[in-house]
Amino acid sequence: MLVTIIVLAIVALLILLLMARMPVALSLGLSGAVGLAVLQGTTYTTNVLGSVPFSATASFSLTIIPMFILMGMLAMRARIAEHVFAIANHFVSRFPGGLGVATVMACAGFSAVSGSSIGTAATMSKLSVGEMRAYGYPAALATGIVAIAGTLGVIIPPSTFLVLYAIMTGESVAQMLAAGIIPGLLTAAGYITYILILGHRQIVRNDVGLADVVVEARAAAATAARGGAGEPAPVHSASVDAALHAAPTTGVVRQSYGLTARTLPWRGLVRLGVIFLIILGGMFSGVFTSTESAAIAAFVALLILLWEFRRAGVASLWSNVKGALLDTAQTTSMVFMILVGSSIFSTFLIAAHVPDTITTWIAGLDIPPLLTIGLLLLLLLPLGTALDEISVLIITIPIIYPVAMELGFDGVWLGLMIVKLTAIGMVTPPVGMTCFVVSGATGVPTETVFRGVLPLMSMDIIVSAVLFFVPAIVLWLPSLVAQTAG
DSSP states (O other): OHHHHHHHHHHHHHHHHHHTTOOHHHHHHHHHHHHHHHHHOHHHHHHHHHHHHHHHHOOGGGGHHHHHHHHHHHHHHTTHHHHHHHHHHHHHTTSTTHHHHHHHHHHHHHHHHHOOHHHHHHHHHHHHHHHHHHTTOOHHHHHHHHHHHHGGGGTSSSOHHHHHHHHHHTOOHHHHHHHTHHHHHHHHHHHHHHHHHTGGGGOOOOOOOHHHHHHHHHHHHHHHHTTOTTOOOOOOOHHHHHHHHHOOOTHHHHTTTTOOTTTSOHHHHHHHHHHHIIIIIHHHHTSSOHHHHHHHHHHHHHHHHHHHTTTSOHHHHHHHHHHHHHHHHHHHHHHHHHHHHHHHHHHHHHHTTHHHHHHHHHHTSOSOHHHHHHHHHHTHHHHHTTSOHHHHHHHHHHHHHHHHHHHTOOHHHHHHHHHHHHHHHTTSTTTOHHHHHHHHHHOOOHHHHHHHHHHHHHHHHHHHHHHHHOTHHHHHHHHHHHHHHO
């Protein structure tokens, strides 16, 4: 009983620290350290604080994370997203809600080389929100589409979340990345379906030119800069700052209007395909390991960036390369700080026997195993409203994974479901980091972005239910990877 009270008190402390706007990594580390000191004493706690930061990060397998982040930052600056959006817009803009559909398609394509929801959302906010506003999309719909489509970055490989789950549980990285392909495409198809059937009905005008909306957007941004009503809530995250800094403006995309299919920037689609082929083709064929694939893909992204800006001069070239390296360092530091803080908190939970207690309690319940896992997965949704997504992942995996293995569920399927529900948390108020990114990039109030996201979340719920009840959809490609590896 005393241990239960201590656990509840430490959880309350964590919530208070987060409400006080202390950085997530420090909140997790401090609350976990206090809990360990109360349970095990100061000597044990200092030993943990001295060893966990090293043991949690000094793993060669974790090098795949900064490699994927670097690849995404380089690809972001190499204008791949701009080119993919221009191509998608050319072919689908004539349909009702075509610009929204093009945005979802571009998000899905860019996710295949960025591995980051924040990077995808920041980039597409600059590229497509102004375009959609010009053609009559309400601010809520335009920003909601970008925010929720940005979450495809954590599902479609190379997803940092899927890699992190594989490293933490010992599952195959290649199989986890393969598991994200079909669910990611299904999710994108769900968003497109909503836009074509319901979303386009919200479009109220189509006679405003793009130049008008650029003026309108600049005025809104100026109002936000002066602290007006449109000012978004501040976002205190290194990864957000890096993504917003690297994201392009809409100016280049405007030049793509009027191009024929022959003169479209197909090089962007080819480059995307090359990087995606290196990442997945290398791993699936056994030519590269997952870490080698990430490093080679990052190097290819660097070559693409150098080629794209070869005529811009040495100063511009170095500025882009230097910016990508700095942004990578920022984001990687943030991820690893959260990894350390979450590991300390997880050590406290293990010391308090929380995973064992939950496993024993669930095993004694007279309910079907599928219902048990369903209830545990649903707990991710309220957690996502209070914690950032990486913290939710690191804290809950040591609890949910052993229970699922005890009940006989597949670890790859479980990982995909955890990441999928975590993605929903990325657009769920009040934290909803992706929504804050879109708000910061566009000057649209955060509450407006949240309002635009909520209807689209219904498609996420439907897709999640299908994946939950039909695991074969998730496991088909991983099974092919396992056969190839065998």
